[in-house]
Amino acid sequence: MTPTERTRLRREHQRGSYDPQSIYDILDATTQCSVGYTIDGKPYVTPTFHWREGNHVYWHGSSASRMLRKATDAEVCLSVQIIDGYVMARSAFHHSANYRSATLFGRAFKVPEEEKAARLDAFVEHLWPGRTEVLRPMQPQEIKATTILGLEITEASAKARSGPPIDDDADYGLPIWAGIIPMTQVVGAPIADPRNLPDLAAPDHIINFTPDRTSQ
């Protein structure tokens, strides 16, 4: 992808990349994003889930959602961030973080009525392969109540840091503990709904769940 005036990294630009695969990998590694949009020229940010299909990213909610209404056919900025660790240096100044993040810009569009069911199925199937088959089928009024926005991935940047702290040369001689405190998001053991029917085992897609779809 060609960097634009909006996506060209100035600060720590050596940590940036613009190739689609790097951006896909970061988008696919987390379900959570922050959608930025404006109302009357003022900035708003809403946390929401996203999923990727090919060169598009999607998110969903109520057809009455203010965010979805204001973002339709309007400029948005979709941001994802993953923290991999705290970078502990020998000076306060050189403390940092290891992270992966992606920033996407563009005009969000409304997914047409007749494609919504397929997009929602993909959302569920990407996270829990096989689940759409076992669920009570989606109802027309449920699909109707739902709006899905899409964004083509045409103007985007990735930025990532990894590795040990980078200290001033002189500071490496100081007896100060430096290094990385790793951070990870972990999936806990599933908690069955007390109202589940008796003797219902959790299916594989629950037991093997990971929100990281990078390897799929």
Add this chain to the structure above:
Amino acid sequence: MTPTERTRLRREHQRGSYDPQSIYDILDATTQCSVGYTIDGKPYVTPTFHWREGNHVYWHGSSASRMLRKATDAEVCLSVQIIDGYVMARSAFHHSANYRSATLFGRAFKVPEEEKAARLDAFVEHLWPGRTEVLRPMQPQEIKATTILGLEITEASAKARSGPPIDDDADYGLPIWAGIIPMTQVVGAPIADPRNLPDLAAPDHIINFTPDRTSQ
């Protein structure tokens, strides 16, 4: 806090709250936020760290940072989100997430030169109590190169979901596994910089680190 036109929750508003302590607790439970701002009327979102002191939230970076320059004396939206679990229902429609999130609006201000060192010390000390004492002291040119923005917490909302899925009455009779897949951010074992001086033990503030400052 009184809800305003910007912060009054419409969707699932029973999950909202406006009391300062609820908002403080969510801000303090994570270091990561997303700052929304505008350039030429268009939305931008930048992931960054924040910390809270009393009724103010702060974030920092290069004095040359575009985000910090554009957000100074301008309207911003600061959003934090924490995912606690995936809510697995008996229909696709009722899938959801357990989460805690906070949204703050207001005009960001630049922390005056003479207060910057104290704010940066507080940032470090909140996360790693005692660390400022052991670090190579902050240098005047490091403080000069750094801009800190502040936001008074006057217009803000919290929203949180917890508990089991909420399904349609009829669907509770179906043999479909429903429940919660818990999600947590965990701190890994510290990784010493290969360039640390020999026999340097990790101090307590490294070993006992948690990014959650709720209980402090």
